[in-house]
Amino acid sequence: MSSLAIEVQGLVKRFGDRTAVDHVSMRVESGEIAGFLGPNGSGKTTTMRVICGLLTPDEGRGTVLGLDIRRDSERLKREIGYMTQRFSLYEDLTVEENLRFVAGLYGIHSITARVQEQLEALGLTERRNQLAGTLSGGWKQRLALSACVMHRPKVLLLDEPTAGVDPKARRAFWREIHRLSLEGMTVLVSTHYMDEAERCHRINYISLGKLIVSGTVEEVIARAALTTYLVKGGRIEEAENLLRAHPDVDQVAPFGATLHVVGRDAQKLNTAVMAVASATGSRAERSETSLEDAFIRFIGGTGDTQA
């Protein structure tokens, strides 16, 4: 038994003449929280659907927990918990009815006890008789998570679980994910948020259906090999314009009154930033490259401007 929970190789999925997933290979180790990042329409959802057997890949192969994603998809359904991007429980059923329905489909024996347990674990007990459609985004997401871990899956696939959820609920959600991970569950979670990506053990970045980079946050940032300066004070607007026009500067992003300046060649960037800073009376200092800077650099490399 390998310690890999998910291993896919050369996955290809086409819809008509559009290639949604283009030779994606990815490994997720048992018990780790793997982040899955990429712009909208980059193939994250499709990849997840292929992994959990909802779509059949056109090419490539993959195993989840040692089970083949093509041949053993029926057995895999019992081992995987999949939380869809869109709320996909029944809005006209109450919280409890939804959970009972899901428990029934998984053939859980003591349904009442397990549902009760789930309600308590996620703080849904008070809302058990509320129609799912009337829940707020955060509660819906909690219910959805609750439903897809009810059968105690070993692998959990979460497709943008925190889209449209407020920061407090997001934080609580991530606490829950970490708790599940500590219990031994392997989690693959797709997200747009950089702070969420940083909570993952490893991240995989996909763009235009191709896996661009994967590794720990530090590795990904290091792989980008970028140098970053912060420029502030002085005639900042003028500095921004000069830097944007400069051939040795790759990214200029204003954060409040501070400019975030990123370049590939440390030497040349240094020269450029210092020259502009002295010309506009600004101060410049070295800073750490962020994950976002790294991703923008990777997207630039693939010609994807959708991000």
Next chain:
Amino acid sequence: MSFSLSRLRSILRKEAIQMRRDRVTFAMMLGIPLMLLILFGFAINTDPKRLSAALVSPAQDRYTRAIVTALELTGYYRFTYPNATASEAERLIARGEVYFVVTIPSDFGSRVERGDTPRILIEADATDPAVASGAISTLRTVAAQALLHERDAENQAAEAARGSLQVIVHRRYNPEGITQYNIVPGLLGVILQMTMVMMTSIALTREIERGTMENLLAMPTTPLEIMLGKILPFFGVGAVQVLVILFAAKVLFGVPFIGSFGLLLAGILIFVLAMVLIGYTISTFSRTQMQAMQLAFFFFLPSILLSGFMFPFGGMPRWAQLLGEVLPLTHFLRLVRAIMLKGAQAPDVARPILALVVIVLAYAVVALLRFRRTLD
């Protein structure tokens, strides 16, 4: 993965809850049959009677009165303008205020008495052929009888008729030609078709449209379980509708039921199965509930027009009859009318039953093949 009763039960329970909460759909399931029953049952009459008529008769003698009385006794004519002039009558029929103008010339009486050939002119507004046909068909005999009676010459006539050809017509199964006897059993098929096909197709498409299908497919269920879970609740609904319609047929419309109830139920069961499977098939072709509705109506129109529900099947051209033979409703109508009105036994209705079974099997295969086990 094998079939599991407990999973089916879970799906059924869920469907039952959803059905109960969806008030509009629930109302539709009971509202549609009631509305159709009332509209078709009470409003439609293919053999219209007491149609307005104008009489143009300058003489107004006893012969005229005899003819008028005889015509009124057929039940088809109602003389709303018993003393019109020719020009008035012309205007009335042109405006559509009367369907018939009966003209009895002034020399009618004297011709009868002289033994010449008397003439009556009846003008009918035949823009709608159905309106005129029944009334006209009774004319020749009615008028002749009336005159003979008036001349007290019935015996002579009977004498003369002896040895000549005699045609005997029996209007069997529905001697009074009551439209409801034909329409109400037919409604059983039409109503079941409408609700079953529409509800089933919508129920499944709703899962796709609301995105819940993705979740359902990601969980361990088999196509058969989902299909049965979706279909069985509508059998219950169908059963209620059948009871409502049969009750109305008996109590409201007094439609005779001389055949076997068990045989009818068996026929209904096969028909409902066909309807539900068609609804299911439609749902596998639709992405939204709207599309499912449109497809369902696309199926309803030929079903109602070509099945023999509204218009006589035998009166359609060959190609239309062939199309009609493909529709389950056609066979069901033959079945239900034969059982209820003619008291047909199983061997008599073997053909429509066989046709329905073939349709069921065909759609069962299509439905299972079309089921989306995956999302592609």
